[in-house]
Amino acid sequence: MSERSLIVLQRLTAMVLAPCVIAHVAVIAIAFRDGLTAGEILGRVQDNVGWAAFYALFVIAAAVHAPIGLRSVLVEWGALPRRMVDIVMAAFAVLLLITGLRAVFAVVWGAP
Amino acid sequence: MTDTIPVRVWRGGDAGAFQTFDVALRDNQTVLDIVTDIQRRQDPTLSYRFACRVGVCGSCAMTVNGVPRWTCRTHVAKVAAEGVLTLEPLRNLPRLKDLAVDMTPFFDKWQKAGGTFEGRKTRDDAVDPVKPGSRARKAADAAIECINCAVCYAACDVVDWDPDYLGPAALNRVWTLVNDRRHARRSDTLDKAAQSGGCGSCHSQGACMRHCPVGLSPTESIAGLKRALLFSLLGGRL
Numbered sequence: 072m073s074e075r076s077l078i079v080l081q082r083l084t085a086m087v088l089a090p091c092v093i094a095h096v097a098v099i100a101i102a103f104r105d106g107l108t109a110g111e112i113l114g115r116v117q118d119n120v121g122w123a124a125f126y127a128l129f130v131i132a133a134a135v136h137a138p139i140g141l142r143s144v145l146v147e148w149g150a151l152p153r154r155m156v157d158i159v160m161a162a163f164a165v166l167l168l169i170t171g172l173r174a175v176f177a178v179v180w181g182a183p
Numbered sequence: 184m185t186d187t188i189p190v191r192v193w194r195g196g197d198a199g200a201f202q203t204f205d206v207a208l209r210d211n212q213t214v215l216d217i218v219t220d221i222q223r224r225q226d227p228t229l230s231y232r233f234a235c236r237v238g239v240c241g242s243c244a245m246t247v248n249g250v251p252r253w254t255c256r257t258h259v260a261k262v263a264a265e266g267v268l269t270l271e272p273l274r275n276l277p278r279l280k281d282l283a284v285d286m287t288p289f290f291d292k293w294q295k296a297g298g299t300f301e302g303r304k305t306r307d308d309a310v311d312p313v314k315p316g317s318r319a320r321k322a323a324d325a326a327i328e329c330i331n332c333a334v335c336y337a338a339c340d341v342v343d344w345d346p347d348y349l350g351p352a353a354l355n356r357v358w359t360l361v362n363d364r365r366h367a368r369r370s371d372t373l374d375k376a377a378q379s380g381g382c383g384s385c386h387s388q389g390a391c392m393r394h395c396p397v398g399l400s401p402t403e404s405i406a407g408l409k410r411a412l413l414f415s416l417l418g419g420r421l
Contacts, residue, residue, distance in 0.1 A: 147384075
Protein backbone atom coordinates (compact mmCIF):
# COMPACT_ATOMS: atom_id res chain seq x y z
CA MET A 72 0.00 0.00 0.00
CA SER A 73 1.33 3.45 -0.91
CA GLU A 74 2.34 6.04 1.68
CA ARG A 75 -0.36 8.30 0.26
CA SER A 76 -3.03 5.68 0.96
CA LEU A 77 -1.73 5.15 4.49
CA ILE A 78 -1.85 8.87 5.31
CA VAL A 79 -5.41 9.13 3.98
CA LEU A 80 -6.55 5.95 5.74
CA GLN A 81 -5.09 7.11 9.03
CA ARG A 82 -6.99 10.40 8.78
CA LEU A 83 -10.26 8.78 7.74
CA THR A 84 -10.09 6.22 10.53
CA ALA A 85 -9.27 9.02 12.99
CA MET A 86 -12.54 10.66 12.00
CA VAL A 87 -14.35 7.39 12.76
CA LEU A 88 -12.45 6.75 16.00
CA ALA A 89 -13.04 10.16 17.60
CA PRO A 90 -16.85 9.79 17.94
CA CYS A 91 -16.48 6.06 18.71
CA VAL A 92 -14.15 6.75 21.65
CA ILE A 93 -16.43 9.50 22.96
CA ALA A 94 -19.50 7.23 22.74
CA HIS A 95 -17.58 4.32 24.30
CA VAL A 96 -16.37 6.35 27.29
CA ALA A 97 -19.72 8.10 27.71
CA VAL A 98 -21.61 4.79 27.76
CA ILE A 99 -19.19 3.33 30.31
CA ALA A 100 -19.59 6.40 32.54
CA ILE A 101 -23.39 6.28 32.33
CA ALA A 102 -23.71 2.51 32.65
CA PHE A 103 -21.49 2.22 35.69
CA ARG A 104 -23.04 5.09 37.59
CA ASP A 105 -25.80 2.70 38.64
CA GLY A 106 -23.37 -0.09 39.43
CA LEU A 107 -24.25 -2.51 36.64
CA THR A 108 -23.02 -6.09 36.90
CA ALA A 109 -21.34 -7.94 34.02
CA GLY A 110 -24.45 -10.09 33.77
CA GLU A 111 -26.71 -7.07 33.37
CA ILE A 112 -24.45 -5.58 30.71
CA LEU A 113 -24.37 -8.83 28.76
CA GLY A 114 -28.15 -9.04 29.07
CA ARG A 115 -28.47 -5.69 27.36
CA VAL A 116 -25.96 -6.15 24.54
CA GLN A 117 -26.60 -9.78 23.61
CA ASP A 118 -28.34 -10.11 20.25
CA ASN A 119 -28.13 -6.32 19.86
CA VAL A 120 -27.18 -5.85 16.20
CA GLY A 121 -26.72 -2.07 16.59
CA TRP A 122 -24.21 -2.57 19.41
CA ALA A 123 -22.38 -5.19 17.32
CA ALA A 124 -22.24 -2.89 14.29
CA PHE A 125 -20.93 0.03 16.39
CA TYR A 126 -18.13 -2.01 17.97
CA ALA A 127 -17.28 -3.81 14.73
CA LEU A 128 -16.76 -0.40 13.10
CA PHE A 129 -14.72 0.68 16.14
CA VAL A 130 -12.53 -2.42 15.88
CA ILE A 131 -11.97 -2.06 12.13
CA ALA A 132 -11.04 1.64 12.47
CA ALA A 133 -8.66 0.91 15.36
CA ALA A 134 -7.08 -2.04 13.51
CA VAL A 135 -6.30 0.24 10.56
CA HIS A 136 -5.38 3.37 12.53
CA ALA A 137 -3.15 2.07 15.31
CA PRO A 138 -0.60 0.11 13.22
CA ILE A 139 -0.07 3.11 10.88
CA GLY A 140 0.81 5.34 13.82
CA LEU A 141 2.85 2.67 15.58
CA ARG A 142 4.73 2.13 12.32
CA SER A 143 6.01 5.73 12.44
CA VAL A 144 7.10 5.29 16.03
CA LEU A 145 8.96 2.07 15.21
CA VAL A 146 10.66 3.62 12.17
CA GLU A 147 11.84 6.55 14.30
CA TRP A 148 12.64 4.86 17.58
CA GLY A 149 13.15 1.19 16.70
CA ALA A 150 16.09 -0.60 15.17
CA LEU A 151 14.14 -2.61 12.59
CA PRO A 152 14.51 -1.87 8.88
CA ARG A 153 11.49 -0.18 7.22
CA ARG A 154 10.44 -3.32 5.32
CA MET A 155 10.43 -5.40 8.49
CA VAL A 156 8.42 -2.74 10.33
CA ASP A 157 5.80 -2.88 7.53
CA ILE A 158 5.50 -6.67 7.83
CA VAL A 159 5.26 -6.59 11.63
CA MET A 160 2.64 -3.82 11.50
CA ALA A 161 0.56 -5.64 8.85
CA ALA A 162 0.55 -8.68 11.14
CA PHE A 163 -0.40 -6.44 14.09
CA ALA A 164 -3.33 -5.02 12.09
CA VAL A 165 -4.59 -8.54 11.33
CA LEU A 166 -4.19 -9.53 14.99
CA LEU A 167 -6.19 -6.48 16.17
CA LEU A 168 -8.87 -7.15 13.60
CA ILE A 169 -9.31 -10.85 14.41
CA THR A 170 -9.18 -10.56 18.20
CA GLY A 171 -11.38 -7.45 18.18
CA LEU A 172 -14.07 -8.85 15.91
CA ARG A 173 -13.98 -12.17 17.75
CA ALA A 174 -14.61 -10.34 21.03
CA VAL A 175 -17.54 -8.40 19.55
CA PHE A 176 -19.01 -11.61 18.15
CA ALA A 177 -18.55 -13.46 21.44
CA VAL A 178 -20.25 -10.74 23.51
CA VAL A 179 -23.25 -10.44 21.20
CA TRP A 180 -23.78 -13.99 20.04
CA GLY A 181 -21.80 -16.11 22.51
CA ALA A 182 -18.36 -17.69 22.22
CA PRO A 183 -17.70 -19.13 18.75
CA MET B 184 37.54 48.90 30.89
CA THR B 185 35.20 47.14 28.44
CA ASP B 186 32.93 44.40 29.70
CA THR B 187 33.53 41.00 28.18
CA ILE B 188 31.47 37.85 27.82
CA PRO B 189 32.81 34.28 27.87
CA VAL B 190 31.88 32.57 24.60
CA ARG B 191 32.15 28.78 24.35
CA VAL B 192 32.64 27.86 20.71
CA TRP B 193 32.59 24.35 19.25
CA ARG B 194 35.88 23.62 17.51
CA GLY B 195 36.46 20.72 15.13
CA GLY B 196 34.02 18.34 13.44
CA ASP B 197 32.17 15.47 15.12
CA ALA B 198 35.20 14.91 17.28
CA GLY B 199 35.88 18.27 18.80
CA ALA B 200 35.62 20.30 21.95
CA PHE B 201 34.52 23.67 23.20
CA GLN B 202 37.04 26.50 23.28
CA THR B 203 36.27 29.56 25.38
CA PHE B 204 37.00 33.10 24.17
CA ASP B 205 36.44 36.31 26.09
CA VAL B 206 34.84 38.80 23.75
CA ALA B 207 34.26 42.51 24.32
CA LEU B 208 30.60 43.44 24.66
CA ARG B 209 29.24 46.26 22.52
CA ASP B 210 25.89 47.96 22.10
CA ASN B 211 23.43 46.24 19.76
CA GLN B 212 25.90 43.41 19.23
CA THR B 213 24.63 40.34 17.39
CA VAL B 214 25.84 36.77 17.84
CA LEU B 215 27.32 36.96 14.34
CA ASP B 216 29.27 40.07 15.46
CA ILE B 217 30.69 37.98 18.30
CA VAL B 218 31.83 35.20 15.96
CA THR B 219 33.35 37.71 13.54
CA ASP B 220 35.12 39.43 16.44
CA ILE B 221 36.67 36.12 17.51
CA GLN B 222 37.84 35.35 13.98
CA ARG B 223 39.31 38.80 13.38
CA ARG B 224 40.93 39.46 16.76
CA GLN B 225 41.62 36.11 18.39
CA ASP B 226 41.64 33.11 16.05
CA PRO B 227 41.57 33.51 12.25
CA THR B 228 41.19 29.73 11.82
CA LEU B 229 37.62 29.79 13.18
CA SER B 230 35.22 28.54 10.48
CA TYR B 231 31.66 29.77 10.13
CA ARG B 232 29.32 30.81 7.36
CA PHE B 233 27.57 34.09 6.60
CA ALA B 234 26.84 36.39 3.68
CA CYS B 235 24.27 39.17 3.93
CA ARG B 236 24.31 39.96 7.68
CA VAL B 237 20.75 41.32 7.47
CA GLY B 238 18.52 38.24 7.70
CA VAL B 239 17.96 37.57 4.03
CA CYS B 240 20.43 34.93 2.86
CA GLY B 241 19.83 32.31 5.56
CA SER B 242 23.45 31.18 5.77
CA CYS B 243 24.52 32.15 9.32
CA ALA B 244 22.29 29.84 11.38
CA MET B 245 23.92 28.19 14.39
CA THR B 246 22.94 26.69 17.70
CA VAL B 247 23.04 29.49 20.27
CA ASN B 248 22.75 28.38 23.90
CA GLY B 249 21.07 25.20 22.69
CA VAL B 250 18.57 26.90 20.38
CA PRO B 251 18.83 27.12 16.58
CA ARG B 252 18.88 30.78 15.51
CA TRP B 253 19.86 33.13 12.68
CA THR B 254 22.86 34.73 14.30
CA CYS B 255 22.90 37.96 12.28
CA ARG B 256 19.55 39.05 13.73
CA THR B 257 20.04 37.63 17.21
CA HIS B 258 21.12 40.21 19.77
CA VAL B 259 23.55 38.99 22.40
CA ALA B 260 21.70 40.91 25.11
CA LYS B 261 18.56 38.92 24.41
CA VAL B 262 20.04 35.41 24.46
CA ALA B 263 22.86 35.63 26.99
CA ALA B 264 20.80 36.29 30.10
CA GLU B 265 23.09 33.99 32.11
CA GLY B 266 26.14 35.92 30.96
CA VAL B 267 27.52 33.08 28.83
CA LEU B 268 27.21 32.25 25.13
CA THR B 269 27.58 28.69 23.86
CA LEU B 270 27.84 28.39 20.10
CA GLU B 271 27.57 25.10 18.22
CA PRO B 272 26.87 24.13 14.61
CA LEU B 273 23.28 23.37 13.59
CA ARG B 274 21.85 20.03 14.71
CA ASN B 275 20.81 17.26 12.26
CA LEU B 276 23.44 18.13 9.64
CA PRO B 277 26.98 16.74 9.20
CA ARG B 278 29.54 18.90 10.98
CA LEU B 279 32.31 20.14 8.70
CA LYS B 280 34.47 22.28 10.95
CA ASP B 281 33.76 24.52 13.92
CA LEU B 282 30.42 26.27 13.29
CA ALA B 283 30.00 25.24 9.64
CA VAL B 284 27.80 22.29 8.68
CA ASP B 285 27.40 20.49 5.37
CA MET B 286 24.07 21.71 3.95
CA THR B 287 24.01 19.07 1.18
CA PRO B 288 21.47 16.69 2.81
CA PHE B 289 19.16 19.66 3.49
CA PHE B 290 19.11 20.81 -0.13
CA ASP B 291 19.07 17.24 -1.50
CA LYS B 292 15.81 16.76 0.35
CA TRP B 293 14.36 19.89 -1.28
CA GLN B 294 14.97 18.15 -4.59
CA LYS B 295 13.66 14.82 -3.36
CA ALA B 296 10.48 16.46 -2.05
CA GLY B 297 9.70 17.57 -5.60
CA GLY B 298 9.51 21.30 -5.00
CA THR B 299 10.16 22.09 -8.65
CA PHE B 300 7.71 24.28 -10.55
CA GLU B 301 6.53 23.06 -13.92
CA GLY B 302 4.41 25.39 -16.03
CA ARG B 303 1.83 24.33 -18.57
CA LYS B 304 2.12 27.36 -20.82
CA THR B 305 4.72 28.52 -23.29
CA ARG B 306 6.18 31.98 -23.76
CA ASP B 307 3.66 32.53 -26.58
CA ASP B 308 0.66 32.11 -24.26
CA ALA B 309 -0.91 34.89 -22.27
CA VAL B 310 0.15 35.24 -18.65
CA ASP B 311 -2.00 33.19 -16.28
CA PRO B 312 -3.32 35.67 -13.71
CA VAL B 313 -3.09 34.70 -10.03
CA LYS B 314 -5.61 36.54 -7.88
CA PRO B 315 -3.82 37.86 -4.76
CA GLY B 316 -6.95 37.42 -2.68
CA SER B 317 -7.61 33.82 -3.71
CA ARG B 318 -7.51 31.16 -0.99
CA ALA B 319 -4.69 29.23 -2.65
CA ARG B 320 -2.56 32.32 -3.15
CA LYS B 321 -3.05 33.36 0.48
CA ALA B 322 -1.95 29.89 1.61
CA ALA B 323 1.14 30.11 -0.61
CA ASP B 324 1.87 33.66 0.60
CA ALA B 325 1.87 32.51 4.21
CA ALA B 326 4.64 30.02 3.46
CA ILE B 327 6.64 31.59 0.65
CA GLU B 328 9.17 33.75 2.51
CA CYS B 329 11.46 30.86 3.53
CA ILE B 330 15.15 31.87 3.50
CA ASN B 331 16.46 28.25 3.51
CA CYS B 332 18.38 28.76 6.74
CA ALA B 333 17.72 25.18 8.01
CA VAL B 334 16.80 26.41 11.49
CA CYS B 335 13.55 24.41 11.28
CA TYR B 336 15.47 21.36 10.06
CA ALA B 337 17.80 21.60 13.06
CA ALA B 338 14.89 22.14 15.46
CA CYS B 339 12.87 19.14 14.22
CA ASP B 340 12.99 16.00 16.39
CA VAL B 341 11.55 13.85 13.59
CA VAL B 342 14.54 14.76 11.38
CA ASP B 343 16.74 13.66 14.26
CA TRP B 344 14.93 10.32 14.63
CA ASP B 345 14.30 9.48 10.97
CA PRO B 346 17.11 10.34 8.56
CA ASP B 347 14.72 9.81 5.62
CA TYR B 348 12.29 12.52 6.79
CA LEU B 349 12.27 15.33 4.24
CA GLY B 350 11.97 17.98 6.92
CA PRO B 351 9.84 21.09 7.46
CA ALA B 352 11.49 23.43 4.96
CA ALA B 353 11.25 21.11 1.94
CA LEU B 354 7.61 20.22 2.69
CA ASN B 355 6.79 23.89 3.29
CA ARG B 356 8.13 24.60 -0.19
CA VAL B 357 5.97 21.81 -1.63
CA TRP B 358 2.92 23.37 0.02
CA THR B 359 3.54 26.66 -1.79
CA LEU B 360 3.78 24.74 -5.06
CA VAL B 361 0.57 22.79 -4.43
CA ASN B 362 -1.16 26.15 -4.02
CA ASP B 363 0.26 27.56 -7.25
CA ARG B 364 -2.51 27.33 -9.81
CA ARG B 365 0.03 27.62 -12.63
CA HIS B 366 1.80 24.43 -11.52
CA ALA B 367 1.10 21.65 -14.02
CA ARG B 368 1.88 18.58 -11.92
CA ARG B 369 -0.04 19.13 -8.69
CA SER B 370 -1.01 15.49 -8.27
CA ASP B 371 2.55 14.24 -8.83
CA THR B 372 3.79 16.83 -6.37
CA LEU B 373 1.30 15.58 -3.78
CA ASP B 374 2.45 12.03 -4.46
CA LYS B 375 6.02 13.03 -3.72
CA ALA B 376 4.96 14.88 -0.58
CA ALA B 377 3.35 11.64 0.59
CA GLN B 378 6.41 9.47 -0.08
CA SER B 379 8.07 7.49 2.68
CA GLY B 380 9.59 10.14 4.95
CA GLY B 381 7.18 12.77 3.59
CA CYS B 382 4.38 14.74 5.23
CA GLY B 383 2.96 11.61 6.89
CA SER B 384 6.00 11.50 9.16
CA CYS B 385 5.32 14.90 10.74
CA HIS B 386 3.94 14.71 14.29
CA SER B 387 2.91 18.38 14.39
CA GLN B 388 5.17 19.02 17.36
CA GLY B 389 5.67 22.55 16.05
CA ALA B 390 9.40 23.03 16.78
CA CYS B 391 9.83 24.36 13.23
CA MET B 392 7.10 26.91 13.76
CA ARG B 393 8.49 27.94 17.14
CA HIS B 394 12.01 28.53 15.85
CA CYS B 395 11.48 29.81 12.29
CA PRO B 396 13.25 33.19 12.29
CA VAL B 397 10.90 34.70 9.70
CA GLY B 398 7.76 33.51 11.50
CA LEU B 399 6.57 30.88 9.06
CA SER B 400 4.63 27.80 10.14
CA PRO B 401 5.86 24.72 8.30
CA THR B 402 3.67 22.74 10.72
CA GLU B 403 0.62 24.37 9.20
CA SER B 404 1.94 23.83 5.67
CA ILE B 405 2.46 20.12 6.33
CA ALA B 406 -1.02 19.87 7.87
CA GLY B 407 -2.25 21.50 4.66
CA LEU B 408 -0.49 18.84 2.59
CA LYS B 409 -2.13 16.07 4.61
CA ARG B 410 -5.50 17.76 4.16
CA ALA B 411 -4.91 18.14 0.42
CA LEU B 412 -4.09 14.43 0.20
CA LEU B 413 -7.36 13.61 1.91
CA PHE B 414 -9.36 15.88 -0.38
CA SER B 415 -7.60 14.39 -3.39
CA LEU B 416 -9.62 11.27 -2.53
CA LEU B 417 -12.59 13.06 -4.01
CA GLY B 418 -10.72 13.14 -7.30
CA GLY B 419 -10.28 9.38 -7.11
CA ARG B 420 -6.52 9.57 -6.55
CA LEU B 421 -5.75 7.09 -3.80
